[in-house]
Structure formats: structure tokens, C-alpha cells
Amino acid sequence: MIRIALCLAVFAAAPVLAQDSTEPASAFDAALVDACLDSAREREAQDQQPAWESCIAAAADPCLDGPDGSTTVGMSMCLGQEYDIWDAKLNEAYQSLLSDAEATDKEMAELGSAAEKQVPHLRDMQRNWIAFRDAACGYERSRWGGGTGGGPAATECMMRLTAQQFFWLQKYQ
Numbered sequence: 001m002i003r004i005a006l007c008l009a010v011f012a013a014a015p016v017l018a019q020d021s022t023e024p025a026s027a028f029d030a031a032l033v034d035a036c037l038d039s040a041r042e043r044e045a046q047d048q049q050p051a052w053e054s055c056i057a058a059a060a061d062p063c064l065d066g067p068d069g070s071t072t073v074g075m076s077m078c079l080g081q082e083y084d085i086w087d088a089k090l091n092e093a094y095q096s097l098l099s100d101a102e103a104t105d106k107e108m109a110e111l112g113s114a115a116e117k118q119v120p121h122l123r124d125m126q127r128n129w130i131a132f133r134d135a136a137c138g139y140e141r142s143r144w145g146g147g148t149g150g151g152p153a154a155t156e157c158m159m160r161l162t163a164q165q166f167f168w169l170q171k172y173q
Contacts, residue, residue, distance in 0.1 A: 075152035
């Protein structure tokens with residue numbers, strides 16, 4: 001009886017062991033995000049509604065629809081890769097704004113202006129936004145009661161809020 005149980009356990013694990021762990025769970029195409037943003041820019045240039053928010057999950061959704069996109073690992077991979085894209089875009093936009101704000105603050109100081117400096121407000125805004133994002137996504141994770149869906153839910157929250165903050169900062173450029 002023990003031998004039968006041992007054989008069943010070995011054979012049941014064989015498909016898992018046969019999987020190539022270096023191969024991604026689902027196909028992820030980062031170019032879909034940039035293609036969507038390009039399309040939104042074109043719409044905006046034509047005085048149409050750009051629908052920036054429709055670009056959120058532009059790459060993650062097709063990845064989630066892939067063969068392993070419904071697994072916790074697959075979901076985390078798809079959502080995490082798109083989060084990384086938005087985080088890089090957000091950091092680039094923030095650095096650009098920070099550089100502009102520093103130049104403006106310097107110019108205003110040289111002119112003897114009493115105008116408020118932009119840099120401290122930009123930094124405070126971004127730091128407070130990070131605290132909000134982390135708290136909001138922590139709450140999202142907590143709603144899963146410790147279940148495995150909490151990880152992908154928190155990652156999706158991070159992805160969405162990061163993309164929205166990128167769009168917010170883009171308004172100032």
C-alpha cells in the first residue's frame with residue numbers, strides 16, 4: 001500500500017518536474033504598452049479623447065489570457081512585468097519634472113522672486129503619493145485574507161496606481 005502511494009506521488013509530481021522553470025509562464029509583450037500610448041498620443045493630437053487609462057494592463061491582460069496566466073505565479077509575472085514598465089516611465093517623468101523644477105527654482109531665485117519653490121512641493125507630492133499607493137495596495141492585499149490571490153491583487157493595484165501617477169505627472173510636461 002505504501003509503495004502504491006509512493007508511486008502515485010512520484011508520477012503526480014512528474015509533470016511539475018518536467019516543466020522548464022526558466023521559461024516564462026505566459027507570453028508578455030512589453031511593446032503593447034508603448035503601442036497603446038502612441039495610439040493615445042495620436043488621438044490627443046487629433047483633438048480626440050486620448051483614453052490614456054485604457055493603456056493600463058495593455059500588456060498584462062493578453063499575458064493573463066495566456067496558457068499560464070490564470071495561475072498565481074503567472075498572474076504575478078504578467079502584472080509584475082507591466083508594473084515594472086509603468087514604474088520606469090513614472091521615474092523618468094518624475095526625474096524630468098524634478099530637473100525642470102530645479103531649473104525654474106534657480107531662475108526665480110536669480111530674479112529675486114518670492115515665489116514658492118517647486119522642488120519641495122514636487123518631492124512632498126511624490127513621497128505622499130508613494131505612501132498612499134503602498135497603503136492602498138496593502139489594503140487590497142489584506143482583503144484576500146492571507147490567500148494566494150493577495151499577491152497578484154496587490155501587484156495589480158501597484159501597476160494601476162503607478163500608471164495613473166505617471167499620467168498625472170505627464171500633465172505637467
